[in-house]
Amino acid sequence: YPALTKEQEDELRKIAAAIVAPGKGILAADESTGTMGKRLAAINVENVEENRRQYRQLLFGAGKELSKHISGVILFHETFYQKADDGTPFVKMLNDNNIIPGIKVDKGVVSLAGTDGESTTQGLDGLGERCKQYAKDGAKFAKWRCVLKIGRDEPSRLALIENANVLARLDGLHERCAQYKKDGAGFCKWRCVLKIGKSTPSYLAMLENANVLARYAMICQQNGLVPIVEPEVLPDGDHDLAMAQRVTEEVLSFTYKALADHHIFLEGTLLKPNMVTAGQSCQKKYTPETIAAATVQTLQRTVPCAVPGITFLSGGQSESDATVNLNAINQVQGKRPWALTFSYGRALQASVLAAWGGKQDNLKSGQAELVKLAEANGLAAMGQFTG
Ligand code: 13P
Numbered sequence: 001y002p003a004l005t006k007e008q009e010d011e012l013r014k015i016a017a018a019i020v021a022p023g024k025g026i027l028a029a030d031e032s033t034g035t036m037g038k039r040l041a042a043i044n045v046e047n048v049e050e051n052r053r054q055y056r057q058l059l060f061g062a063g064k065e066l067s068k069h070i071s072g073v074i075l076f077h078e079t080f081y082q083k084a085d086d087g088t089p090f091v092k093m094l095n096d097n098n099i100i101p102g103i104k105v106d107k108g109v110v111s112l113a114g115t116d117g118e119s120t121t122q123g124l125d126g127l128g129e130r131c132k133q134y135a136k137d138g139a140k141f142a143k144w145r146c147v148l149k150i151g152r153d154e155p156s157r158l159a160l161i162e163n164a165n166v167l168a169r170l171d172g173l174h175e176r177c178a179q180y181k182k183d184g185a186g187f188c189k190w191r192c193v194l195k196i197g198k199s200t201p202s203y204l205a206m207l208e209n210a211n212v213l214a215r216y217a218m219i220c221q222q223n224g225l226v227p228i229v230e231p232e233v234l235p236d237g238d239h240d241l242a243m244a245q246r247v248t249e250e251v252l253s254f255t256y257k258a259l260a261d262h263h264i265f266l267e268g269t270l271l272k273p274n275m276v277t278a279g280q281s282c283q284k285k286y287t288p289e290t291i292a293a294a295t296v297q298t299l300q301r302t303v304p305c306a307v308p309g310i311t312f313l314s315g316g317q318s319e320s321d322a323t324v325n326l327n328a329i330n331q332v333q334g335k336r337p338w339a340l341t342f343s344y345g346r347a348l349q350a351s352v353l354a355a356w357g358g359k360q361d362n363l364k365s366g367q368a369e370l371v372k373l374a375e376a377n378g379l380a381a382m383g384q385f386t387g
C-alpha cells in the first residue's frame with residue numbers, strides 16, 4: 001500500500017535537498033505570539049500584531065544577501081499571512097529572494113497526565129486540511145516540535161528491559177529444570193531486582209512523542225510538505241554530557257522506530273535535534289570538540305543515512321556557542337552521511353532584536369546583524385568558521 005507516489009517522493013526529496021544545500025540553514029522565525037511577547041518584552045517593545053509584523057519585515061527584508069546562507073524560514077501562522085508595508089506578502093518576499101517558506105504546524109505542548117511533568121504535542125486534528133491549505137499558499141516544509149526532559153538518577157531503561165527479558169529467557173534452564181524436577185523439586189524461583197529512582201524521559205513520553213512526530217510526518221508528506229521532525233531533549237538540569245548522550249540516543253531511537261512503523265519516506269524528511277550538551281546547571285564544562293564528538297556519535301548510532309539533513313536547534317545556547325559547536329560538529333573525523341546544519345531561532349535573532357530595539361532607524365543595523373550571524377553559521381555548516 002504505497003503512501004506516496006514516485007512524483008510526490010521526488011518533490012519531497014528535492015525540497016529537503018535544497019534546504020540543506022552546502023553552507024545553508026534555516027532561520028526559525030516561528031515564535032508563537034506568546035514566545036514573541038517574551039522576546040519583545042526584553043527590548044521594551046509592546047507585543048502587538050503590528051510590532052510583530054515590523055520585526056518579521058526586518059528579518060525577511062534583509063535581501064538577497066540573506067539567501068547566501070539561509071535556505072528556508074519557518075513561519076508562525078500569523079506571519080505566514082502577513083504582508084510588508086508595500087503590500088507584498090511575506091511568503092512572496094521570501095520566494096523572490098530564493099528562500100523557501102516553511103510553517104510551524106504543531107499547536108504547542110500539553111502535559112502527559114500521570115508523568116513527572118512530561119508532555120506531548122498537540123495539533124493532529126485537522127492537520128491534513130491545514131497542511132493542504134499551507135501548501136496551496138506556498139509552504140514547502142513544516143515543523144512540529146516535541147519536548148523531552150532529562151531527570152534521571154541512573155540510566156535505568158536497560159535494567160528494565162533486560163530484567164523483563166531474562167525472566168523469559170531459557171539458556172540451559174530447560175536441562176537444569178528437568179534435572180531438578182527429576183530429583184524432586186515441585187516449583188522454582190528466579191529473582192530480578194529493580195530500584196526506583198527518577199527517570200525521565202519516561203517510556204510513555206518517548207513512545208508518545210515519537211508516535212505523534214511520525215503521524216505528523218506522514219500527514220505532511222501526503223500534502224507535499226517536507227516534515228522537520230523535532231524531538232527536543234531540553235538542556236534544563238545538571239546532568240553531564242554522557243547522560244545527555246544516552247537520553248538523546250534513546251529518544252532518537254524511539255523516533256526512527258516510529259517513523260519506520262509509519263512508513264515515512266525518510267529521504268523527504270529533515271531532523272531537528274538538540275546538540276548533545278551537558279545540562280545548563282552541570283558544573284563540568286566541555287569543549288566544543290567533546291560536544292561535537294558526542295553529538296556526531298549519537299547521530300551515527302540512531303539516524304539512518306537515508307535522512308538527507310540534520311538541522312540543529314540552538315536550544316538556549318549563546319549565539320557564539322551555537323556557531324562554534326556547529327563548526328566543531330562539521331570538523332569531526334568519521335562518518336557523517338547527512339548534511340549537518342542549523343535551524344536556529346534564538347541564536348540567529350538575539351543580537352538582531354537588540355540592535356533593532358523596536359526603532360525604525362535601527363532597521364539596517366538589525367538586518368546587518370542577521371546577515372552576519374547567517375554568514376557565520378553558513379560557514380560553520382561547512383566546518384569553515386574561523387571566528
Ligand atoms: P532555538 O534555536 O531558539 O532553540 O529555536 C529553534 C526552534 O525552532 C525551536 O522549536
